[in-house]
């Protein structure tokens with residue numbers, strides 16, 4: 001008999017908090033197993049299918065043997081050209097497809113890997129918080145440390161860059177920020193992006209803007225790209241995803257654009273770790289990015305109806321929140337007497353609603369709850385009615 005080895009996780013995993021949505025998945029499975037008619041507004045995963053012409057393009061591409069071989073780790077030139085074309089049309093920004101774009105296997109992959117390219121032990125990565133849980137993880141895996149910049153309503157959910165202590169600034173290498181923001185649904189101003197360019201340039205920090213929700217907006221108010229601001233490409237990159245824009249979360253396709261040395265560093269890490277995105281998926285991505293913006297109108301209208309339905313309900317309940325101008329989330333204060341977790345537990349146990357506790361996005365999220373607009377407007381109204389009976 002062979003004595004089984006004892007498997008010990010590396011310190012970097014032992015010290016890791018459980019990934020937020022793993023815990024939520026478990027709670028959901030338990031509720032469904034107990035027969036609850038669950039309204040799941042916890043995860044930002046669109047329930048709307050990928051537009052048919054994109055699916056069709058993938059079906060054709062999959063039959064082409066050229067795509068069955070290893071892709072290039074930076075992505076097909078055709079896809080990088082489509083990205084550059086999309087940036088020009090959508091934002092009026094010039095991007096060189098040859099060296100200012102790298103294709104990602106979803107933007108999470110790029111966000112997670114970027115610190116490996118630029119962070120040494122002892123270095124600091126600044127990130128907006130509450131925020132996407134991956135921002136502090138990549139830095140930790142690289143031996144650095146994350147430094148959260150709290151987003152508060154009194155500052156319109158923008159970070160206070162002047163509040164960062166000098167000794168932290170001195171060690172800071174990277175800064176992750178994200179607008180339209182998940183989870184607060186806040187949008188940034190041009191003045192803020194200009195402040196970031198000046199800040200990054202002065203302190204020699206790589207600015208990394210996560211723009212996953214740039215195309216999910218309401219009332220015709222188009223969010224701008226960080227790269228539209230003068231000097232942005234000299235100090236950083238922008239990371240995009242096809243996941244939220246085209247309902248392609250399962251396809252795993254995103255891209256980073258901007259400063260060629262930052263893009264190049266990320267590409268170098270990727271060439272050593274992965275071999276790029278499946279080319280058939282990139283072909284579908286070319287089709288998606290080349291589509292007329294009008295294909296997104298029905299999607300925006302669906303989210304808008306859901307937003308309005310939930311917002312009406314929350315208003316009647318007296319919950320405090322700002323009407324989102326973009327993203328598919330509503331970020332609301334929990335009622336007095338509750339913590340984020342106790343409120344989410346009440347909603348799950350008494351109303352069969354799975355929302356996300358704000359505290360799961362970082363300490364600054366305590367006291368809030370996030371609702372994702374990923375169920376139908378009718379289910380949104382039902383959720384509001386159920387909440388009214390338990391609050």
Ligand SMILES: *Cc1c(COP(=O)(O)O)cnc(C)c1O
Pocket residue numbers: 044105106107108109132178182210212240241242243244249252253254
């Ligand atoms: C969903 C999301 C992502 C990740 O998207 P993928 O491209 O599917 O990996 C990145 N950032 C934020 C803020 C998100 O909400």
